[in-house]
Amino acid sequence: xxxxxxxxxxxxxxxxxxxxxxxxxxxxxxxxxxxxxxxxxxxxxxxxxxxxxxxxxxxxxxxxxxxxxxxxxxxxxxxxxxxxxxxxxxxxxxxxxxxxxxxxxxxxxxxxxxxxxxxxxxxxxxxxxx
Numbered sequence: 001x002x003x004x005x006x007x008x009x010x011x012x013x014x015x016x017x018x019x020x021x022x023x024x025x026x027x028x029x030x031x032x033x034x035x036x037x038x039x040x041x042x043x044x045x046x047x048x049x050x051x052x053x054x055x056x057x058x059x060x061x062x063x064x065x066x067x068x069x070x071x072x073x074x075x076x077x078x079x080x081x082x083x084x085x086x087x088x089x090x091x092x093x094x095x096x097x098x099x100x101x102x103x104x105x106x107x108x109x110x111x112x113x114x115x116x117x118x119x120x121x122x123x124x125x126x127x128x129x130x
Contacts, residue, residue: 049082
């Protein structure tokens with residue numbers, strides 16, 4: 001039980017990823033698929049943030065006096081995981097916006113958000129065009 005509690009954020013991240021992946025695979029509604037993808041993205045960011053955090057460290061801000069004296073850099077948190085998470089969030093928001101714009105256009109064209117119905121309608125249009 002102690003192992004579970006010490007790794008709770010990682011466990012929560014894996015469960016959220018599973019929920020998002022299941023949502024992405026099993027739903028036919030485009031909006032729900034996008035929500036599933038966003039849940040998966042968020043779980044990955046949680047996992048990266050948890051793995052990048054080290055207890056007992058401080059922000060890597062070195063003053064001029066500390067540079068002169070020589071400071072122990074092992075006491076500082078690595079800023080790269082946080083930068084990766086922020087970059088990932090920006091990319092995720094952009095991808096979500098594009099997917100939602102495409103979904104709106106699909107709805108305007110086919111008047112449904114069910115991916116199976118859209119595929120069926122596109123195939124029917126292709127058959128008529130031939």
